Amino acid sequence: MRRVTIRDVAAEAGVSIGTASKALNGQGKLRAETRERVAEVAERLGFAPNTLAQALLAGRSFTVGLITTDSFGRFSIPVMLGVEDALGTGQVSVFMCDTRDDPERERRYVETLAARRVDGLIVSGRRIEPRPPVVAGPGIPVVYAMTQPVGEDGPAVVPDDEGGGRVAAEHLLHGGRRRIGHITGPERFLGARMRAAGFGATLAQAGLRAHGGVRFGEWSERWGREAAARLLAEEPGTDAIFCGSDQIARGVADTLRAAGRAIPGDVALVGFDNWEPMALGAQPPLTSVDMCLEEVGRVAAGLLLAAIAGEPARGTRRVPCRLVTRQSSRPGPTG
Amino acid sequence: MRRVTIRDVAAEAGVSIGTASKALNGQGKLRAETRERVAEVAERLGFAPNTLAQALLAGRSFTVGLITTDSFGRFSIPVMLGVEDALGTGQVSVFMCDTRDDPERERRYVETLAARRVDGLIVSGRRIEPRPPVVAGPGIPVVYAMTQPVGEDGPAVVPDDEGGGRVAAEHLLHGGRRRIGHITGPERFLGARMRAAGFGATLAQAGLRAHGGVRFGEWSERWGREAAARLLAEEPGTDAIFCGSDQIARGVADTLRAAGRAIPGDVALVGFDNWEPMALGAQPPLTSVDMCLEEVGRVAAGLLLAAIAGEPARGTRRVPCRLVTRQSSRPGPTG
DNA sequence: TGATCCAAGGAATAGGTTTTCCTTATCCCC
């Protein structure tokens, strides 16, 4: 019933506790024969060192806390996987904490984590908007992923929304489109503004601008349907639409189909998020900008490990977006 | 820089370490004045007891491991939230472990968790199919959520798929539908079979059977579109379709609309999963069966806590499904 | 006045591991 300790191993092997420890960790001066005997006994007894005791002694726990505000939603999950991926192999375990956007819950979590002597903290969010910084106490580094601290200079890792807007625009221009609209989420979202900015900048280089102007609204399919209907009415010549999310793109696609416009024949479509169930289920499957959120998580975890090792970082890093091409944007009318 | 320990508090308050501990924990015999003084010093110094040391002493760590095989996908996330919800308030922290369906990774995680002296383990999955049991070592209880151990009698918590099929059927019958089809995922999925069974049993009680037979296929929108087309061709009189997932239901809806059938006027639609982005984005929004996965997680966490407290459970518990009514199934032709 | 009792708080132990320092024995060389 009781877990076997190094004391049991030592007794069974006929050595002292310290010697057993050295044998198992390759330290000190021991006869090869002794090392082997101890190792064999440990193996046979199924000994595994108590991490708690090690942590207490070493002054670090080889754990980190992962705090998310959005109930591990669609955006924080991939980030989390990236974090876990990057840390898991290094034998660092991750405490998950969902604050449900409640500052009080967050405070309690941070306290608990500090009491557990986590080596560091990753704070993740659903939006890249700056948020109040987390203070975990002296010596506990914090890295932000998919969000940024307000009033501090990082360290943070976010997707490059502006770049995402650029690649979408480049792709559509390259496909021969010239009258490209943009339907996206609420203007108060920093991400939406940055995507629109990157998109607009690239069009400007080609001497163009968003066809029909940038249309901010909601992140829903309904908004996609509605906005597309208006855009078609006002700018019937539109030959491509860059959408701020795959959900919006689906709504847009529905309206286009209902209006008898072929995708991509008449109008090419590019979404954002590359949310597979949405993008693949659409008719036709959606070209979409992937924010590489797992990579965001991995980079954040890397920064945290560096900080724990004594090399803290500052500033905000932007992870490039990747365009995933599918049928909704195959070369168009002139191509 | 160094975290303040109880030794610092004791010194500052002019008492011994033991006394400080008693003062802070309400133990032993101390003057009220002493307790207050210690408390005040602890507060001032920002003292929080080192959980690692407490755990080492108490023989339990107040942590549990949460193992998932499906990269925290759409099904394990809500389960996870429920678990975290039920445990978080009890000051139990959760280690997250994503095995990515790799038995070797899983083995390593279980070892690591055992070395960290977790008090228990929750194993979650993406399907309710039985899976090889996890052996965490002596004295570490395991509870399965959204999956079951093969060859052992739980303890496991899964959604009541059969009941889900029943409520869907009852709802449609109650709405006056009589020719109700069923389009669902692959037959090899236990969940799909159970939903179909519950659905069929309820229809049988009304002297009916699945209109056009149960159609197993895939979990995709494409399959929904394809199967609906065939069903309409073979059984034009179909007045309702129960779908094995919301994705399938969306595909079905697309085909129905393209065929000029009104939803719910001509054909009522019920989905499964109540996956909001899918269900709400559909035209019209989908009535859907919600598996209450958060509740599954909460129940599993409860069982684990009980097991840790010395009251192990056995068997498989089924958490009832809940029907969420939306426009796709408003009372139909005869109603 | 001496024996009891109680209040208040100190000392020590336990928990499991790692590391530093120390001891013992053997060997080599002068």
Added chain:
DNA sequence: GGGGATAAGGAAAACCTATTCCTTGGATCA
């Protein structure tokens, strides 16, 4: 043969807290 170097391994401290047992001093009582 004695001194020093070296090999091999033991003893003990350290990490931090909670608890058990013990001590001290004062008050009470006969």
